[in-house]
Amino acid sequence: MQVSEQAATRPTDAGVTTGSLARKLGVSPTTLRSWDRRYGIGPALRTDGRHRRWTADDVAMLQEMCRFTAAGLPPAEAARAAKERARGRGRSPALALVRPPAEPRAAKSPPATVHPAEAPTSRSGTGLPLGDVRQECRGLARAAVRLDAAAVQSLLTAVVETHGLATAWAEVMAPTLRAVGRKWESSGDRYVEVEHLLSWHISATLRHVYVRSVRKPRTGGPPVLLACLPDEPHTLPLEALGAVLTERGVPALMLGGAVLAEALAAAVRRVGPSAVVLWAQSRTTANLPLARHVAGTRWGVRGARTRSLVLLGGPGWDGDSGPGLPRPLRLDDALRMLGAPEH
Incomplete structure (x- = not known):
């Protein structure tokens, strides 16, 4: 037989x-x-x-x-x-291996200022199209492909502690997510479970930093409002921005994915944010008329009404958006525009 x-x-x-x-x-x-x-x-x-x-x-x-x-x-x-x-x-x-030994922190931590050109590069060895990336990307990709949740979380925690959240997002988390997404698109949903696992743990890591930072005493002031446009479910880039803003002492209010136009306008009038970041991952979800409407919304007491700065985030925005609607291309661009310099 x-x-x-x-x-x-x-x-x-x-x-x-x-x-x-x-x-x-x-x-x-x-x-x-x-x-x-x-x-x-x-x-x-x-x-x-x-x-x-x-x-x-x-x-x-x-x-x-x-x-x-x-x-x-x-x-x-x-x-x-x-x-x-x-x-x-x-x-x-x-x-224990991925976490470096504890050392006294200097006034300026060198790992937080590592630039991509100076970082160790490596091929993934996982079948994912990573290209030349940091060593941590290769390890994270391998752990995600074999669905090793404990290793994924350990590596994410370590890279945040070692390099800081902004660098961890720009040079480790985002490149690995993009590679998994490209593999998923080219292999007929074979890697959808890898993308889901990795996204969940990255989101958990970002939210942990946010929760840890938001508890710190800080001076008052209007927050930065973060929202995805209607029909836009991708929140991770905004979660990263919100966590880094909060970590650097800038209050952030996260509305999440697929925020209805009416709800967005109501939140702007109620909160009076210093700035609004609108995320669109694709051209089908970008809505320039809505962005202009938000930019024109006035709030505050009568006689002293003002408007919020509106930033257009994500690859979905196409063409010239016109004056008054800046489009940060990277996380550090958005942080600079929002007045959140590196400490």
């Missing part, structure tokens, strides 16, 4: 195949064979003396190997650490 391919790759007492394990971990079968050959981190079982069968303990060890390499360890060191943990002698999980 012929055994089906599904049955051959199903976990059993005899272990799983190399191909099945590679798909689970988000690496290639060649990579697993190379790790076995070079670092001795191979399967406990081999059928017919040739075919690899990976047991549950083997799988756990390989998952540790992937976490360590995603954290930036060279493969040889990662293999050694994974084998030590498998033997019960490991002293720290991947989270």
